[in-house]
Amino acid sequence: MLRPSQINSLKYAAGLTLTSVAIGVTGFMTIEHFNVPDAFYMSVITVSGGGYEVLRPLSQAGRIFTSFYILYNLLVVAYLVSVITTFIFDGELRKIFKMYRTDQEIKRFSGHVIICGFGSNGRKAYQKLLNNSVRVVVIEQNEQLIRQLSEGYNGADIDGDGVPGGKIFYVFGDATLDPVMEQAGIGRASAIIAALPKDSDNMSVALSARALNPRLNIIARASEKTSERKLIAAGANSVVMPDEIGGSHMADLVVRPEVIRFLDLISGLSADKLRLEELSFQQLRREMQGRSIRELDVRSLTGANVIALRQQNGTLVVSPDANYCPAIGDVLLVLGNETQIEAFEVRYRQL
Template identity: 65%
Template sequence: METPPSSLLQRVKLNQIVLAIALTVSSLLFGMAGFMGIEHYRPVDAFYMTVTTIATVGFGEIHPFSESGRLFVSFYILYNLVVVAYLVSAFSSFIFGGELRKIYKMIRTDQEIRRFSGHVIVCGFGRNGRRAYQELRASGVRVVVIELNQELMKSHADGQTGEDYDGDGVAGGNIYTVAGDATTDLVLKQAGVERASALITALPKDADNVFVALSARALNPRLKIIARASLKTSESKLLTAGANSVVMPDEIGGSHMAKLVVRPEVIRFLDLISGMSADRLRLEEMSYQQLRRDLRGRSIRELDVRSLTGATIIGMRTAEGSLLVSPPVDYVPLDGDVLLVLGSESQIESFEVQFRQL
């Protein structure tokens, strides 16, 4: 996978620091070796003379130099002028350029993610990944984004309010980001995959999504994995790799446009549910275990959801896995059933207040 410019720049800056430290240590060792070999200084005296020479403080020699010693010191001072200049330049850029602050924020955010449990991981912050993130955050779900190209994160934050991103792999505000390749186990673990409840992999390449699904399933067998695919042939591979569901945006988009021609009102109604329209409806689910204890054992007629809240039970998934559309009013929800309720935002909130187990 190609390394984006921002990540490459950070790597170059870090390499400059490592090189500056290596040059300083090698210069120190070289100076000690020179003083010990030419002037026959003891190690402690050689170290002292090396440090004073590098620092150019001019405390004087322990004993007068020989001609070879003076020649060595002259060239050694010229060499260290270059080394010290490079060292100061590298560290100044690192500190005043904000790199030190970025490292601190990376450590802080990593510690915060370590405390997450039951969160959702979104791999890839392209069009599909960004949309998934926005929907999850709108539903109050805690999300960790894995993205290699940090310019995508910065461009998103620039257009948002209440969210901040510094372009360093660490997010401010509510965006928690791990900068790295989602196909590697190390990055997935850094995002807390072992403690996550679900993972959405929306990387551009199907092969990368297959690899993410395979790795994530091995790290967390209970994880719910939703994968993006561009090709129909990739669907079976993703399911075999461990994905629970596969979404093909291109096929969905084409089907959506065609149905706008033949069944436009149906699509407009679906847009209300999906949040694509301004007058948004909310489709919520509530399992039998989430239902208030005193309401369990009652039929749909006795629950009287519509009269009490204005919302409507439009479907139900039974414990056996079958889906009932407009379930009979005399049906009594059982353990393992899941109610599907449709209504406006206020109606669903009223439904949850009156029917959800606290």
């Protein structure tokens, strides 16, 4: 990833070169009365040190100007060579090509999730999505984190839980800016997670994302309770407050520890993980559609349990009646260990 100092060096070198040519053109036109094409030719052969034929003998003033002009250009060329050499030996050209290829790959993404900010919350969200085979694009403007992403995290275990992270697709920039979001494919994304440290920045992300993609599912992080209502008004579908959740979690470990340990099993925070999966009526195999929960017989056939059902009207039914027949728009919530859920997926989900 190009560092800001390296970008500035490139700009500075290009600026010095153009300034040098401009000085040469002006000097040769003023002192030697060359026309513009001839003055440009003289400037270029002087800057490049090419040693091509001089158009005509120079006056004394012209020779003095050219002498100082050559000395000035020795410094310009030396600086330009040092910048180019740094790029070659530091592998920056390779990194630029790699970034270009990444951008081209992102342009082909559709239905992916964008994570704004790769701090502790962003990394955890990334790992969870990766474990569920969701394609993710990260937006981050911290140079150090980007370097870790591009050099250290690709194919590595990102948060130390023993799960390889795979290739990370990222965009370097400020997530509150529309061009950066568009580079991450905001128009084709299915969801965005605003996990930036400042609530005001997450509001900007929500506002911009909603304007760029009205159908987008926006999940925003908040530090202050007062920000929750503002984030919803800005377009967020859901607001998560990690500090408040953490405090409540610690208190619940005191008053109902076994409940929390069970929830940790579902959330994956415990070594013996349980998995909570959802299956909509439309995803159910056709031969299974129209059957009651009793007739589906999920527990006997897979070991998993149907613990809840969300109906089309939004009503959540816990421990649904065994005689209930799921209908269009309903979503089954199934709980089991990894093996049981895999068996459930194979038997009940449409291929």
